[in-house]
Amino acid sequence: MVTIIDYGTGNIFSLCNAVKRAGLNYTVTSDKDIITKSSHVILPGVGEASAVMREIKKRGLEEVIKGLKVPVLGICIGMQVLCSYSEEGDTESLSVFPERVIKLRGDNIKIPHMGWNRVYGTDNPLFNELENGEWFYFVHSFAPERGVSTISTTNYGVEFSSTLNKDNFYGTQFHPEKSGVAGERFLMNFLTMNTLK
């Protein structure tokens, strides 16, 4: 069973539909027992960093998430809270990834970064059967800096980490659930990963 963690903010309709279209059963919950017994865990991409961290703490999920041994995918803000810190709301985060999340900066760029952009440097099982430079859909104003967990980068004013990986934890700045066929492939690559060897 796939678990989508419920932190009580925003709309996860499209993500649920994408998992459903992939032919998998899912549950949306913040129940610790269900989360720890899942085959795959997704931290969805809605909300603002400090609000999401507050909800995670309120539900007592910090250690539960950090201790997961199954494949975990954080999407957008769901990835950002897995990083060490976010400039958004000056937020200390879960520190699964050592990278910091900073506001996108650059000359002549429109914020938020909204639309389709290319993802480069993708030698990771998450990108099986996807091309280097594939287009994915982004909507965000903050992003992780490049660091040891970076497995792909995207350019928007600066080069930022568009995906991260450390052990069984994965994060993506783009929205695979909104990224057409490439996004479906990406999600499928995650959802068919085996539990940590």
Next chain:
Amino acid sequence: MVAKRIIPCLDVHEGETVKGVNFVNLRVMGDPVEMGRMYSQQGADELVYLDISATNQGRGTFLSLVRKVADTLNIPFTVGGGISTADDASRLLDSGADKISLNSAALKDPTLIEKVAARYGSQFVVVAIDAKLLENSWRVMSNGGRNSAHRELFEWANEAESRGAGEILFTSMDNDGTKKGFAVDTLAKLCNQLSIPVIASGGAGKMEHFSELFLNSGADAALAASVFHEGTLPISSLKKHLSSCGVPVRIV
């Protein structure tokens, strides 16, 4: 850099996709859900669904349609038409819409833009502006182009941005339905004044209109309806043409 976006627009009336010229003489084009799925497969980057029915029954039909679209579609979509309150916007978000487009209601009460942006973020709020050139001034029209809003295009677009709009969807009513090209000069001026993305609408007839738009105006996206609905301009061919002209586009 981000790709320039191609956005088919589906005007929905009582559950059917329709198309009119200059907002009148509606013709039925097909099933909105199926058409959306097809456009996504062809390489559309985003879709816009506009509810042009004016009845409560029509609004209910539209809401259930939005749910079906969200079930089916794997790319982002914007919904608009008849959104009068922040609660209307919430209902659409809860039904799976990625963005909402405000038009007449924002003209009537500009604070609606702030209210919706505060609740869900600017990226959720598109402000649609229909305007036509009258005595050397671009006048904003409301209620599907029927009434003058007594506002000027550039001034209203700037206000919408400062109130929290995430994008401006500008339709030139003078170009809409003519298939003679976009209002490129006006769009260039608009893009120059704004720091949020601009979606160009009205006038698309052939591929060259799109390349002309993207090469000369700074527009971030182009929206069109009949050229896609009638099949005269397949999205895959359009994208190849744009790419060969040096316009960054996502080819699927």
